[in-house]
Amino acid sequence: MAEAATSPLGLALGYFLRMHSVRIGLGVLALFVLVAIYAPFLASETAIVWRDADGVSFPLFAELFNRRSYPQRHDLLFNLLVFLAPALAIAWWALRRRWRPWRRVLWSLAIVTVAWIACQVPMLPSGGSWQAVWNDRPSPEETVRRHRAFAADDAPGAVFALVPHRYDAPYQGAILRRPGTVNESSGRAFLLGSDAVGFDVFARMVFGARISLTIGLVATGLSLLIGTIIGALSGYLGGWVDIVLQRLVEIMMCFPTFILVLTVIAMTSRSIFIIMIVLGLTGWAGTARLVRGEFLSQSVREYVTAAHALGLPQWRIMFRHILPNSLSPLLISATFGVAGSIFTESGLAFLGLGDPNAPSWGLLLNQGRENIAYSWLIYIPGLAVFALLTALNQIGNGLREALDPKSQR
């Protein structure tokens, strides 16, 4: 830490991490990420450990990579992270003295990925394909019948998730139950109540965190990519390219983003994937403007002239020399962008335009609006969105204060 603190980045990082708001924000964000990753262990009908006459089995682990139990793609990714995240943390810790942060990230990722693939190889059926590994697990219906019996006398040693309720199908007859009331079909309580269809609110919330985080990251990643390329071309090349691209940016800025997203969703299908892509394709104008300004001011510096004199190709100067020097505004806008995408996604779901199959927080809040007397349907999802947005905004604000040379420290 001592030698890192001398670099401007280290100074900024130290300053960033010392802010209380940032610490709280990072803590809340970490909590949401952990909840999202370990969602199956918080709310799932399948037993984690099952002990009966046949011996001990782990039905939930067997189910994690089954497409029939987790039909949404992003669920598979998060289920992968169930194992990858601790492995990454260990690799990061093991490499702690070696390299600079980004190199550590890359190496940890590489190590863990190789280890993961090595673990998978014995599972490949001879002459089979990955598709077979994905789909031909023991049938989930079989697992359901065997391991979802809640009656304790079947298997006295079974360990269940925190709330042994499913998120993807409603409980018949359990409509608008108060938090803490018992669900007859499982014998366990609805921790946060149930909604107007009969879904367990806790299970929906936990799996909703996955959706919010996925949307935020993917949509912002896409819009950053587009915005950076357009802004870089516009600021560096100048001339007519700049004029044309600036008109485009101005049009996108004038178009109220939310209305554009609403229109596109209305005309296409309502799936999480489409919403992510649309959010990414519509939200790049601000980033493009930022990057353009940064490129305009950087491209007259000496190091760019030096790179020119060395005869480097244009794209190399743009993306290897100027871009790393203008990363800080990009990083700040990315943090706010994630918050914006999460807001838009839950807003769309609130308006009834989200993916009807996805357990989004906005969908729950919409139920709260339709059943206005039931306050837990309003407070629980609303406060979750608020907490996540606040955490992200505080982190973004901290980044701005730490990285912006103009702000007073």
Added chain:
Amino acid sequence: MLAYLLRRLLWMVPTFLGILVINFGVLRLQGPTLSEEMDKSIRNDGARNADLVATGVENYLGRFRSTGLDLPALVNLRGFTDIDDVVALLRATERGPAVLEHERNRAEKDLWLMGRLLVEPLAAIVADDALAELHGPASMALSLCAYYPLNPEDLGRLTPEQQRQRQTRNHALKGLRIEYANTREAGFATTDPDAAGKRAAIAAFWQANREDFARDGATAWRALVVETGFCDFMRKLFTGTLYSHQRKQWVFSLIADRWHVTFWLNFASIAIAWCISIPLGIRSARRLGTFEDAATTNVLFLLWSVPSFFVGTLFLHHLCTDTSTGKAWFPNRGMSSEGALWLSTPRYLLDLLWHAFLPLVTLCYASFTSLSRYMRADILEQLRSDYVRTARAKGCAEDRVVYHHALRNSMVTMITLGSGLLAELFGGFVFVEYIFSIPGLGSLLLDAARSNDAPLVMGSTVVSVGLLLIGILIADVLYAVADPRIRSRYG
């Protein structure tokens, strides 16, 4: 001043056109949903009785022809297809060993949507004895390509005489279909006993309607650009003839009833946001570093992170609903009480305010943060500048320095920022109108989006963007008023 405004207006034209182009692109995204419906209606009758299929298709053709979705998006080359091309198109619909079922269906559907420019080659094929095996599908395609139902958009453009003529034409088309079997073994073999009579009828039909469907070079070239989805959309937009088939109403008459609610809500909320956040920003800046400054900044920052739909729902729950614990302080729907029109003017206004209060709060609280932050930063910058030091040295009172000298200069920055923020804040009205059931543009847009009503979505989006551009224009006017440099530069 006038020159400046004209300049700003002219700059808006390409922006508005660009927005229309994006809108059109979005409209074209919608194609598949309608086609799937059509596919289903075609597939549903297994017998493939030509008349039944045609009736199913005709129902959808009406909607397609009305939305312009049957036309190619930007370039229409249909006027240049010769007989060989059309024969190839017909062959693609033949059931053969190598042809997949869904590809065949798609080829069939594409052919039937081609429209009036294909009638001439199709009629030529039916008249040609050498192409006897294609007479069945060609007659079917002809009867659908020539079929133009009387959509409400057309009623205004055609005289009663022309309307009657078109109706008889559409009716005559039903007798022209030569029954054919589309099987692997027999190909397009004609099964109709009266094939010769129908061929004669097609020839007669072609002679009678020659001027409607004939295409010389000029027609083909004109169709190249004019008969495209884009031109059709633009024409309907600018002549105000977008028609919502689901609601059986003109889009712009639906909007005309509602746009003003949205307009007033938005502009009132923006005005309120300014009136509150500017004093807040000034106050913060003058007490830089005190507890009050820090508290205001932090509270506003937290407020900024509260999603507006959450706030609106909370208001609805706590202030507008009779629950066991509380009573309803505010109305929970609409912009006026029942029978409000019979109230006296002051009471009517009071009623309006009562209804509009919570929606306005929900709309404007989020913009306090950014506006007051910018205001604070800008006032701080102005207070550090030379002219403020001069003013203070002259012996001006501090209030005069802040409100007369610094504020005036910050307003210029604020207006620039304000017009930039407008687009970001705009769109919140959809939530507010949904939560409080206000019959405005937002709830219209939402209903249209939920029911996939393309023309209505397009119309209300364009009008909302138009409102936004009006807002930006107002900001430009204010900018010119606030900044004397503009006035002096443009005379």
